[in-house]
Amino acid sequence: MQSRNLIITWALLLIAALAIGGLALYLLGGERSNLASAAADAQRQRLAAVAETLNLTVSDSREALASTLHELQRQGLVDTLELWRLDNPLVRNVFLWVPDDGLAFPDPDRPTSDEERSFIRRYAGLFNGQTTWTGPPVETTQVSEPVQARRELTELAKSLPAAASAPQLADKAKSQPVATGWLSWFWEDGLHILVWAENSEKERFGIELEMAALLSRLVTVLPAPQIDRETWALLDDRGRVVHQRGQTDLSGNPLPTMSLPVGASLPHWQVGLYSDGVVVPTGQSFLLLGGLLTMILVVAILLGGSLLLWQARRSLLDARRKTGFVSNVSHELKTPLTTIRMYAEMLEESDEMVPERRRRYLDVISNEARRLTRLVNNLLDFSRLEQGRKQYHRQQVNLNELLDRALSSHALLQANSEMALMLNLPEQQVTVNSDADAVEQALLNLVDNALKYASDGKELTVTLSSGQHMATIKVTDRGPGIPASHSERIFDTFHRGDNSLTTRRQGCGLGLSIARQLMRDLGGDLHFQPSESGGSCFSILLPTSQEPGE
Numbered sequence: 001m002q003s004r005n006l007i008i009t010w011a012l013l014l015i016a017a018l019a020i021g022g023l024a025l026y027l028l029g030g031e032r033s034n035l036a037s038a039a040a041d042a043q044r045q046r047l048a049a050v051a052e053t054l055n056l057t058v059s060d061s062r063e064a065l066a067s068t069l070h071e072l073q074r075q076g077l078v079d080t081l082e083l084w085r086l087d088n089p090l091v092r093n094v095f096l097w098v099p100d101d102g103l104a105f106p107d108p109d110r111p112t113s114d115e116e117r118s119f120i121r122r123y124a125g126l127f128n129g130q131t132t133w134t135g136p137p138v139e140t141t142q143v144s145e146p147v148q149a150r151r152e153l154t155e156l157a158k159s160l161p162a163a164a165s166a167p168q169l170a171d172k173a174k175s176q177p178v179a180t181g182w183l184s185w186f187w188e189d190g191l192h193i194l195v196w197a198e199n200s201e202k203e204r205f206g207i208e209l210e211m212a213a214l215l216s217r218l219v220t221v222l223p224a225p226q227i228d229r230e231t232w233a234l235l236d237d238r239g240r241v242v243h244q245r246g247q248t249d250l251s252g253n254p255l256p257t258m259s260l261p262v263g264a265s266l267p268h269w270q271v272g273l274y275s276d277g278v279v280v281p282t283g284q285s286f287l288l289l290g291g292l293l294t295m296i297l298v299v300a301i302l303l304g305g306s307l308l309l310w311q312a313r314r315s316l317l318d319a320r321r322k323t324g325f326v327s328n329v330s331h332e333l334k335t336p337l338t339t340i341r342m343y344a345e346m347l348e349e350s351d352e353m354v355p356e357r358r359r360r361y362l363d364v365i366s367n368e369a370r371r372l373t374r375l376v377n378n379l380l381d382f383s384r385l386e387q388g389r390k391q392y393h394r395q396q397v398n399l400n401e402l403l404d405r406a407l408s409s410h411a412l413l414q415a416n417s418e419m420a421l422m423l424n425l426p427e428q429q430v431t432v433n434s435d436a437d438a439v440e441q442a443l444l445n446l447v448d449n450a451l452k453y454a455s456d457g458k459e460l461t462v463t464l465s466s467g468q469h470m471a472t473i474k475v476t477d478r479g480p481g482i483p484a485s486h487s488e489r490i491f492d493t494f495h496r497g498d499n500s501l502t503t504r505r506q507g508c509g510l511g512l513s514i515a516r517q518l519m520r521d522l523g524g525d526l527h528f529q530p531s532e533s534g535g536s537c538f539s540i541l542l543p544t545s546q547e548p549g550e
Contacts, residue, residue, distance in 0.1 A: 013305040021298040028294065040258070043273060046223070047260045050232070051271045053221050055263030061090060061214060062195055062265065066180040069197035069206060077205055078105050085207070092210035093119045095127075099202045103127040119208065122187045123194070133183060133196070133204070184267050191237055191266065219243040222271070230275045235259070237268035248274045333375065336368040343368075374444060378510050381441070385517050392435040392522065399430040399439075399464055399471060399542075406440045407447070407462060419455050424463040430471050432542045434522050439542065442515035442526065446475040446538050449511055454479020457535050466544060470524070473540040476531050490528060491516050515540075 072080055081094035093115065096105040103120065108127075111117040125131045179198040184191060193214075196206030215234075222232045222245045231246025233256065241250045256272030343361045347353065353361075384390040407423055432439075443462075450460050457478030465472045482490060491512050516526040524542040531537040 009309060013309070014302065017298045017301040017305070020301065021294050024294040024297065043258055044260070047258060047271060047273060050221065050223060051260045051262050054218055054234070054271060055265045057218060057221055058214065058262075058265035061217065062182055062193070062209070065090065065195045065207060065209075066182065066197065069195065070180055072197070072205075074199060074201075074203075081105075081205065081207070089213040090210055091207045093208040094206070095119075095123075095208075096203065096205040097127055102129075122192065123185065126183070126185070126194075133181065186237065191269070215242060219245075227275075230273070233272045233274065234262075235270040235272050239270075246274065250274065333372065336372040336375075339368045340365050340372075374441070374448070377441060378445070378514055381514050381518070385514065385521075390518075390521065392438060394433055394435055394522075397432050397434050397436045397439065399432060399473070400425050402436055402440060403443070403462060403464055403473070406443055419451060419457075420459045422459070422461045424461065426464060426466065428466070430464055430466045430544070432471050432544055434524075434542055435518075438518040438522060439540070442518050442540060443473065443475070445511035445515045446540075450475060450477045450479070450536075454535055456480065469544060471542045471544050473542075474537055475540075476533075476537045477535040478531070478533060479535045481530055481535050482528070491526070 068084075078094075078096055081096070085091045085094050094105070095103065098104045102108070106112065106116040106120065108120050111120060120127075126133070178200055181196055181198075183194040183196070185194060186192070191211065193209040193211070194206055195209065196204050198204045218234060222234060222243065225231060225246045228247065231244055231248035231250065233244040233246075233250060234242045235256070236242050239253060241253060244250055254274070256270075257275045259270045259272035261267075262269040262271055343365050347358065347361055381390060403423060403425065407421060447460070447462075454460070454477035457480075459478045461474075461476045463472075463474045463476070465474070512526070519526045519540055519542070522542065524540065527539045527541065529537050529539070
């Protein structure tokens with residue numbers, strides 16, 4: 001019943017620990033998702049800021065060129081454009097288009113270089129009227145606050161000189177451009193950008209941007225990587241890497257972890273972030289650390305619960321042992337007291353009792369009194385040993401005399417049990433520096449156990465021997481022996497082979513435990529081993545000499 005309760009308790013503890021661990025992992029997973037979402041939003045905002053900065057950089061360059069075009073005079077326009085192309089690295093080609101005649105410069109019939117021939121062919125559809133001059137629509141994407149502030153400052157700076165020069169433009173309205181614009185043009189190998197202006201005669205003139213020079217200004221906008229595995233890249237309309245900042249190998253044009261379009265200034269271009277598939281570098285470490293802490297929590301709960309259950313079970317067993325101990329001690333005390341009382345009453349009632357019978361009754365009373373004294377002494381010694389208050393009186397003890405005297409006091413008990421007691425003593429006297437009472441008590445406890453449990457063997461042998469450093473007292477019987485399942489526990493407090501109150505072998509399970517503790521306190525020990533001739537053999541070991549102060 002008790003084992004089933006312990007199993008149920010353990011199962012409930014395990015379920016509670018697993019539930020707590022599962023809940024903790026679930027909460028950690030949710031927290032990691034929140035962190036990942038917040039980190040992804042932060043990365044997306046950084047991407048949006050970079051894309052807006054790129055778009056604004058292109059717009060600034062384009063509008064600066066458009067502003068210059070706006071100031072050009074009609075007279076000597078072609079020569080001015082050609083000089084500008086030679087001086088400005090952002091200008092790749094220049095042109096002049098007349099509504100009725102088409103392309104006036106460069107001359108479509110007599111191009112002066114391969115670059116002019118390529119330019120004419122590239123924009124043939126535009127200059128022949130097959131395509132309109134309308135540029136791409138302005139995107140209405142959300143702009144970050146720093147970029148929006150920069151854009152507003154740029155617009156404010158452009159509006160000031162325009163307002164200051166308005167009267168002059170009014171005077172030159174017939175000769176200066178009245179409109180400007182730009183056009184993104186896709187041809188074969190990629191994107192091309194035209195910036196143009198239109199005067200009052202509807203003539204359009206302008207430039208083609210040099211993309212290489214423009215990109216040299218854009219690459220400085222890409223931010224430096226914040227971690228080693230992070231790489232920023234500018235991608236063209238075909239997804240090819242134009243420029244990158246970071247150590248990631250992008251030679252195979254892998255897909256970015258996250259990307260956003262640059263904007264209307266560079267249509268179909270993107271800014272991408274590569275981070276080896278990990279958007280949140282700290283997410284995995286957070287989950288690993290959280291999982292480890294959760295595992296430690298679950299293990300701590302299980303270990304703590306197991307320790308408490310073990311301690312509760314141990315306390316329960318100790319309580320049962322002590323209850324049995326009290327019952328056994330009560331019975332053990334009651335038996336000699338009852339015997340003494342019974343024989344004393346018989347002596348009291350029989351005035352004319354035969355002397356031989358009277359002597360036998362007195363011997364019984366005397367032996368039962370000694371038995372009662374040993375039991376009381378065991379109880380007192382157990383209490384002192386438990387509290388660490390046992391005091392020893394060391395002196396030179398002649399073990400030959402001590403064994404002879406102690407076993408003589410057991411002659412009647414040995415005779416009643418019909419057990420032959422043999423004492424083997426060496427010729428040389430064996431002397432130890434020890435406590436005589438403690439040694440005698442340990443020996444008598446062993447003899448009492450042999451008389452109780454091994455009387456069927458009809459023989460008990462006590463042998464004294466001396467070695468170089470140890471004296472050995474062996475108590476050997478020919479009884480049934482001690483089962484292997486009990487051989488490791490016979491020295492435990494309150495342990496008995498049979499704890500039943502109805503058994504004929506009375507005891508309280510303290511004798512062997514007290515005997516071993518007494519011998520160890522005196523520098524020796526008490527060992528058990530099965531006897532070669534059957535039965536049990538207990539060996540008391542005592543040091544023959546001790547250093548001063550030990």
